[in-house]
Amino acid sequence: MSDAPERDSEREPEPAFETLAIRTQVPTSPEREHAVPLYLTSSFVFESAEQARALFADEIPGNIYSRYSNPNVDELVEKLCRLEGAEDGIATASGMAAVFVSLAALLASGDHVLACRSLFGSTIQILNRLFPRWGISSTYADTGAPETWPSLIQPNTKLIFVETPSNPGLDMIDLEWLGRLARERGIALVVDNCFATPYLQRPVRYGADLVVHSATKFLDGQGRTLGGAIVGRKDLVAECRFFARHTGPAMSAFNAWVLSKSLETLAVRMDRHCDNALRLARHFEGHAELESVRYPFLESHPQHALARRQMTQGGGIVVLVLKGGLERARRFLDSVKLMSHSPNLGDTRSIVTHPTSTTHSKLTEEERRRVGIVPGLIRISVGLERVDDIIADVEQALVASGT
Numbered sequence: 001m002s003d004a005p006e007r008d009s010e011r012e013p014e015p016a017f018e019t020l021a022i023r024t025q026v027p028t029s030p031e032r033e034h035a036v037p038l039y040l041t042s043s044f045v046f047e048s049a050e051q052a053r054a055l056f057a058d059e060i061p062g063n064i065y066s067r068y069s070n071p072n073v074d075e076l077v078e079k080l081c082r083l084e085g086a087e088d089g090i091a092t093a094s095g096m097a098a099v100f101v102s103l104a105a106l107l108a109s110g111d112h113v114l115a116c117r118s119l120f121g122s123t124i125q126i127l128n129r130l131f132p133r134w135g136i137s138s139t140y141a142d143t144g145a146p147e148t149w150p151s152l153i154q155p156n157t158k159l160i161f162v163e164t165p166s167n168p169g170l171d172m173i174d175l176e177w178l179g180r181l182a183r184e185r186g187i188a189l190v191v192d193n194c195f196a197t198p199y200l201q202r203p204v205r206y207g208a209d210l211v212v213h214s215a216t217k218f219l220d221g222q223g224r225t226l227g228g229a230i231v232g233r234k235d236l237v238a239e240c241r242f243f244a245r246h247t248g249p250a251m252s253a254f255n256a257w258v259l260s261k262s263l264e265t266l267a268v269r270m271d272r273h274c275d276n277a278l279r280l281a282r283h284f285e286g287h288a289e290l291e292s293v294r295y296p297f298l299e300s301h302p303q304h305a306l307a308r309r310q311m312t313q314g315g316g317i318v319v320l321v322l323k324g325g326l327e328r329a330r331r332f333l334d335s336v337k338l339m340s341h342s343p344n345l346g347d348t349r350s351i352v353t354h355p356t357s358t359t360h361s362k363l364t365e366e367e368r369r370r371v372g373i374v375p376g377l378i379r380i381s382v383g384l385e386r387v388d389d390i391i392a393d394v395e396q397a398l399v400a401s402g403t
């Protein structure tokens with residue numbers, strides 16, 4: 001077993017996390033299905049002219065059209081809200097749709113975003129390449145220097161966007177501190193909780209106004225579907241819902257049905273991901289062929305104490321920095337046998353990724369260096385295979401790639 005701290009009772013939703021994830025369902029139809037059926041329908045029929053009018057006027061609840069709502073999507077959103085302890089939410093076609101909607105729905109021309117420097121590559125592209133076209137500016141702040149954040153807030157700063165732990169650097173941000181700062185300044189705090197999932201970390205509890213997810217990753221956990229979600233404060237989710245309803249990044253009923261089933265096993269999967277990841281990180285820490293090993297629950301992680309306070313376990317991602325830089329990293333990638341070489345993460349299958357040449361190749365070398373992405377850095381999404389087999393594959397690839 002992992003050495004995760006006991007979940008404190010304040011953290012635990014009622015009923016327990018696992019039970020909510022399994023027992024939150026849309027009501028069954030007269031057929032009394034045990035598994036929730038797939039509502040593969042683009043629209044819904046009205047019973048009367050009056051009902052149609054009232055549904056469109058938001059006077060009564062009910063489905064109209066699957067771009068607005070669908071029973072499978074509603075079930076997924078309801079589950080995720082309960083697991084995150086959030087008031088309301090929406091689902092989107094991908095994680096990036098969720099990130100984009102959370103930003104675009106809340107911002108207007110002239111507004112400013114304060115973001116942490118280590119962010120998912122496409123989030124950086126939205127902030128750097130797309131938003132300036134619409135008059136929205138951004139500033140990046142370093143996670144390692146929280147004392148600099150208050151001075152980076154401008155009179156027009158409307159939103160703070162952070163990722164913790166970050167992809168791929170596994171940098172952490174103190175959400176309790178940041179939640180307080182955002183509240184004092186009246187700024188919306190949006191947290192990308194993709195790496196932790198609500199099983200390990202609940203940003204709403206620390207004052208996040210919105211939490212965004214790439215459901216593609218650990219929430220699905222089996223590398224099958226794209227998906228995203230935004231959950232949080234009711235009034236802000238209403239803005240996101242309006243934006244999404246009229247711009248159309250809706251999640252498909254099929255993907256929602258898959259993802260809702262996936263959430264039923266999130267807790268058991270994350271326990272094993274975290275256990276395997278911690279064992280792998282401990283095994284390779286101090287290895288002669290490595291410059292460093294990064295994992296939030298290793299004592300050597302610069303924000304280890306914060307990780308222990310904020311997360312119940314360290315997550316499923318381990319970062320190895322190989323000796324020998326770029327060429328060594330390339331030989332390592334070509335030497336792995338069991339693990340997949342792919343850009344995804346959060347799958348049952350262990351996956352190796354080289355951010356310098358793939359996910360973060362669009363950044364300049366200086367930008368990569370500032371977020372700790374050196375040429376020898378390999379991100380391992382530790383899967384659910386027997387951990388000894390994963391360790392053996394890393395070991396043999398280190399040997400095979402050496403000189």
Ligand SMILES: *Cc1c(COP(=O)(O)O)cnc(C)c1O
Pocket residue numbers: 094095096097099120163167192194195213214215216217226227228
């Ligand atoms: C993958 C990822 C995203 C984007 O999600 P997609 O489902 O691929 O669109 C956003 N944030 C983080 C931290 C991610 O890892």
